[in-house]
Amino acid sequence: MNIVMTVTSTTRAEQNNIKAIISSSYNKLYSEFATTELTEVGNYKILDQIGEGSFGKVYLALHRPTHRKVVIKTSAKNDPNIVREVFYHRQFTYPYITKLYEIIVTETKVWMVLEYCPGKELYDHLLKMKRIPIAECTELFAQIVGAVYYAHSLNCVHRDLKLENILLDKNGNAKLTDFGFTRECMQKSSLETICGTTVYMAPELTERKTYDGFKIDIWALGVILYTMICGAMPFDEDDETKTKWKIINEDPEFNDNIMSPESKDLVKQLLEKDPANRPSVKDILLHSFLQPYGSIILEKTDKIIAKQRGGSTHFNSRLERRLLKRLGRMGFDTQSIKQSILKKKCDSLSGLWLLLLEKEKKLEKRHYPRRSRSILSVRRVIESSLSGDPMSHDDNLFKASLEVTKVASIGKMISKTADTGISMTQQLSSRKLSEPTMIRDKKSTVNHGRSVSSITAMKPGRENESSPKKNNIFKKMSDFFKNKKHEIYTQSNNGRLPNGSSTNSGRTSTSIKNSMDSSRTRNSPNKKSAQVPSKLSTRTTNVTLYNKQRKKPSAEKIQIEEPKVKRIKSTISSDMSRQASNSNYEDTDSYLLSPSQSYDNKKVPLTQLHSRPLSSISQMSNETYTSDYSTDGTTSFFQRTPSEASKPPLYKTNSANAISQYSSSSNLNGQSTEKLNNVGKSQGRFIRRTQSIRSETSSTSERSSKTDSFYDITTASLPVVSDMRNTHRITPIKESVLPRFGVAQHPWPGQRAYSASRRNPIQRRGRNRKSTFLKSSSRETDSVIKEEESVSSSGGDDTLPVTNGVMMNSPFTYSKIQHQDTLLNKPNQVGDKTETCSDEDCVDDENNGDDISPIGSNTPKSGSAVNTPLNGSYPGLSYPVPKMYQLQKGSSQSLRSPKMMSPGSEWSAYASDSKSSFHAASGDDDEEDDDDDSVHGADQEDNFSEGDFETSRD
Numbered sequence: 037m038n039i040v041m042t043v044t045s046t047t048r049a050e051q052n053n054i055k056a057i058i059s060s061s062y063n064k065l066y067s068e069f070a071t072t073e074l075t076e077v078g079n080y081k082i083l084d085q086i087g088e089g090s091f092g093k094v095y096l097a098l099h100r101p102t103h104r105k106v107v108i109k110t111s112a113k114n115d116p117n118i119v120r121e122v123f124y125h126r127q128f129t130y131p132y133i134t135k136l137y138e139i140i141v142t143e144t145k146v147w148m149v150l151e152y153c154p155g156k157e158l159y160d161h162l163l164k165m166k167r168i169p170i171a172e173c174t175e176l177f178a179q180i181v182g183a184v185y186y187a188h189s190l191n192c193v194h195r196d197l198k199l200e201n202i203l204l205d206k207n208g209n210a211k212l213t214d215f216g217f218t219r220e221c222m223q224k225s226s227l228e229t230i231c232g233t234t235v236y237m238a239p240e241l242t243e244r245k246t247y248d249g250f251k252i253d254i255w256a257l258g259v260i261l262y263t264m265i266c267g268a269m270p271f272d273e274d275d276e277t278k279t280k281w282k283i284i285n286e287d288p289e290f291n292d293n294i295m296s297p298e299s300k301d302l303v304k305q306l307l308e309k310d311p312a313n314r315p316s317v318k319d320i321l322l323h324s325f326l327q328p329y330g331s332i333i334l335e336k337t338d339k340i341i342a343k344q345r346g347g348s349t350h351f352n353s354r355l356e357r358r359l360l361k362r363l364g365r366m367g368f369d370t371q372s373i374k375q376s377i378l379k380k381k382c383d384s385l386s387g388l389w390l391l392l393l394e395k396e397k398k399l400e401k402r403h404y405p406r407r408s409r410s411i412l413s414v415r416r417v418i419e420s421s422l423s424g425d426p427m428s429h430d431d432n433l434f435k436a437s438l439e440v441t442k443v444a445s446i447g448k449m450i451s452k453t454a455d456t457g458i459s460m461t462q463q464l465s466s467r468k469l470s471e472p473t474m475i476r477d478k479k480s481t482v483n484h485g486r487s488v489s490s491i492t493a494m495k496p497g498r499e500n501e502s503s504p505k506k507n508n509i510f511k512k513m514s515d516f517f518k519n520k521k522h523e524i525y526t527q528s529n530n531g532r533l534p535n536g537s538s539t540n541s542g543r544t545s546t547s548i549k550n551s552m553d554s555s556r557t558r559n560s561p562n563k564k565s566a567q568v569p570s571k572l573s574t575r576t577t578n579v580t581l582y583n584k585q586r587k588k589p590s591a592e593k594i595q596i597e598e599p600k601v602k603r604i605k606s607t608i609s610s611d612m613s614r615q616a617s618n619s620n621y622e623d624t625d626s627y628l629l630s631p632s633q634s635y636d637n638k639k640v641p642l643t644q645l646h647s648r649p650l651s652s653i654s655q656m657s658n659e660t661y662t663s664d665y666s667t668d669g670t671t672s673f674f675q676r677t678p679s680e681a682s683k684p685p686l687y688k689t690n691s692a693n694a695i696s697q698y699s700s701s702s703n704l705n706g707q708s709t710e711k712l713n714n715v716g717k718s719q720g721r722f723i724r725r726t727q728s729i730r731s732e733t734s735s736t737s738e739r740s741s742k743t744d745s746f747y748d749i750t751t752a753s754l755p756v757v758s759d760m761r762n763t764h765r766i767t768p769i770k771e772s773v774l775p776r777f778g779v780a781q782h783p784w785p786g787q788r789a790y791s792a793s794r795r796n797p798i799q800r801r802g803r804n805r806k807s808t809f810l811k812s813s814s815r816e817t818d819s820v821i822k823e824e825e826s827v828s829s830s831g832g833d834d835t836l837p838v839t840n841g842v843m844m845n846s847p848f849t850y851s852k853i854q855h856q857d858t859l860l861n862k863p864n865q866v867g868d869k870t871e872t873c874s875d876e877d878c879v880d881d882e883n884n885g886d887d888i889s890p891i892g893s894n895t896p897k898s899g900s901a902v903n904t905p906l907n908g909s910y911p912g913l914s915y916p917v918p919k920m921y922q923l924q925k926g927s928s929q930s931l932r933s934p935k936m937m938s939p940g941s942e943w944s945a946y947a948s949d950s951k952s953s954f955h956a957a958s959g960d961d962d963e964e965d966d967d968d969d970s971v972h973g974a975d976q977e978d979n980f981s982e983g984d985f986e987t988s989r990d
């Protein structure tokens with residue numbers, strides 16, 4: 037009897053304990069929802085805001101499982117450019133293009149997880165340097181051209197090439213970014229959409245003629261090269277109209293003191309007014325000015341393209357196979373990882389894989405520096421150029437490359453040795469390699485040691501052996517996912533676990549231990565449901581809003597290498613439509629010349645033309661905006677005629693009335709350009725932060741265009757309410773060269789719906805500008821709540837039954853725990869119940885009682901799904917849940933609406949197939965991979981890796 041009493045009382049105590057946990061957890065969650073501070077998105081911890089684009093903020097973040105820094109760029113989901121950007125960007129895998137790791141789609145936003153480029157923009161670099169040394173210029177420009185060559189080879193044109201869209205990584209290598217205007221383009225097809233940035237626009241674009249997309253990129257490259265070398269832009273006037281006139285009619289000024297004959301020749305070719313006379317990207321790479329980099333990059337790029345065309349370049353190397361195997365042992369579904377990568381899903385598995393692989397590659401490179409001294413090293417070029425001998429760097433670089441080859445072969449041998457299980461130390465000593473070749477310094481010695489251990493640690497059954505750094509990645513990852521699970525139990529209740537154990541003894545927690553253990557038994561068919569780690573990467577997105585009282589990311593930890601650059605937003609000047617309409621010289625005073633400022637006189641001092649202090653380097657907004665340009669050419673006033681060319685009828689400089697980008701920028705932002713203007717006053721022109729333009733309503737020609745299918749792609753992806761499609765259907769563009777995507781073939785009505793605001797970018801940007809970091813709007817908060825996939829499987833009541841203390845043993849409560857895992861980025865079978873549902877599906881009456889029922893009828897309808905909060909659905913919930921946090925079936929619509937993405941697109945797949953993506957490993961998993969590494973290991977040498985181009989200069 038006593039025993040029975042004891043058992044009963046214990047059970048009650050446990051129940052009370054659980055209640056307390058739930059209560060505390062609920063309260064915590066409630067306060068999290070109340071805050072507006074954003075510190076986590078998916079698996080990423082937000083560290084700081086590092087920039088602000090036209091359509092959203094840019095954050096520095098940390099991928100928590102791998103501790104890799106990334107950049108997260110946000111954009112409103114209804115911005116058509118983001119679709120375009122993601123669509124193209126994810127297809128590019130090239131060392132001089134920023135990597136796109138992951139896309140997180142939430143209710144209202146798209147979060148692009150990108151490679152972090154701490155060197156910032158080339159624009160900033162140029163601003164700092166005033167002029168880029170010719171040797172560095174050669175290499176950087178070769179890299180930029182390489183990226184363009186790559187894109188062009190894939191039949192894509194960038195259309196917004198500019199200094200601001202070229203970032204520098206930590207090694208000083210160029211990385212092309214911002215593919216918001218990119219599109220596919222057949223050879224010599226003519227496009228019509230006016231887009232780009234005025235000062236980088238080719239004459240034919242400025243004249244609003246149809247244009248060859250490839251050729252306008254070449255022109256922009258000319259502007260970039262000229263600006264890099266000269267520290268000033270070739271065509272840059274205060275007044276855009278003047279700039280355009282110059283672009284069409286004048287040649288840039290060449291300063292022979294600055295420009296070598298070779299560079300001058302190249303720039304001249306690039307800035308050919310007649311697009312037909314401009315060279316191809318390949319010709320540019322082969323130009324003498326870019327040697328030796330140009331031809332090397334050309335060769336490498338051709339190889340990359342050939343490989344990528346030939347099939348997947350993934351999972352061929354020994355490193356990748358080892359990594360995959362290891363993840364498999366950790367419980368990840370390797371098949372899903374493969375699918376994610378091969379299908380370019382850009383989901384959280386992709387993010388995890390790519391970042392992990394990068395980290396491993398980096399480690400391996402450090403251990404076995406195959407190409408530690410790339411001849412493409414910017415730093416070396418600079419050093420060489422500073423040493424005074426213009427040619428010396430080339431020799432040194434080639435010498436270094438020879439050295440590297442030696443070391444590489446050793447590295448290869450070493451890693452092979454390690455694979456065969458023979459002690460590395462033994463091997464090294466037995467082979468008696470000569471000292472200088474084998475290990476060149478103490479550092480390498482240490483690294484070799486590490487590598488051996490890490491390789492050894494990959495041997496089956498040795499996962500948990502203590503090993504140096506390399507093993508730490510996996511340990512950290514494992515800890516990360518464990519902790520996430522652990523937090524569920526221990527975030528409250530004074531660190532006590534339900535079973536009474538303390539937080540510190542998390543590993544002794546039966547439930548956690550069980551789950552992790554079971555996760556390691558991946559191949560056991562009976563334990564599929566227990567593969568916890570493989571479910572860590574659900575498409576469900578967690579955006580965590582921390583309580584304000586919580587510790588913010590400490591300022592010391594934020595590693596921002598350079599002060600923030602506040603983009604000066606141009607307002608009036610950016611309204612191209614207004615400018616365009618004002619640009620009729622006959623009725624606009626501001627474009628008439630004053631007698632003293634004859635435009636024929638090219639020597640007119642800029643001080644007289646500018647309404648701002650004279651400077652050589654000035655900052656401008658580079659805001660991307662739309663214009664009302666017509667592309668049909670009928671209203672163009674930039675037609676180049678002989679008479680106009682000889683006597684431009686432009687410009688009466690009426691500073692007060694003129695729409696000046698500069699003046700408006702500085703006025704509006706209160707940021708005087710004087711500081712920047714003081715730099716290099718003697719120079720006559722400016723490097724301006726520029727504005728990207730895209731014609732929004734480009735008349736009939738736009739919509740009837742057979743080639744320029746901008747609106748096709750936006751159609752394909754914009755998550756507009758479905759019925760709008762019917763009411764605003766526009767004639768489909770049938771002959772688009774874009775892939776066809778079912779509903780996507782109908783031009784996106786959202787274009788109309790949103791065009792008003794798009795045409796008035798000032799308002800849009802005004803909103804953005806005022807918003808401060810970490811202070812999202814209530815709308816944002818709302819979206820965060822809504823974004824969580826409604827993967828609930830809880831009971832039909834708002835009051836959940838109190839379970840017994842052994843939560844994991846109860847089928848009901850076990851599913852609840854799993855559900856919580858799902859919300860911590862782990863998919864589960866229960867969570868997948870909701871699957872994809874259309875707008876119509878996502879209504880209350882679909883509720884079958886499996887989900888938590890809405891209380892009352894005011895539950896949000898389609899598109900505003902209330903999602904399961906991070907810790908919100910707990911078993912044993914013994915009190916009513918407020919309405920706003922009730923779960924309802926069908927809430928997944930916002931994330932998974934098939935109408936949102938093009939059905940044919942892989943991107944749509946990732947948004948909707950979390951279920952399929954996270955199946956437990958099937959029997960036909962990569963068993964063959966596991967068998968024999970060495971078979972595939974030999975490929976590694978041939979595989980493209982960033983190391984082929986880059987150097988580990990750090």
Ligand SMILES: Nc1ncnc2c1ncn2[C@@H]1O[C@H](COP(=O)(O)OP(=O)(O)OP(=O)(O)O)[C@@H](O)[C@H]1O
Nearest residue numbers: 087088089090091094107150151152153658659660
């Ligand atoms: N990968 C990155 N690494 C480091 N910084 C970045 C990265 N991407 C963007 N940034 C920073 O964020 C700022 C804004 O980013 P970005 O220019 O891509 O936004 P945007 O919306 O495309 O702007 P715009 O259209 O006006 O060019 C950049 O100036 C840059 O400083």
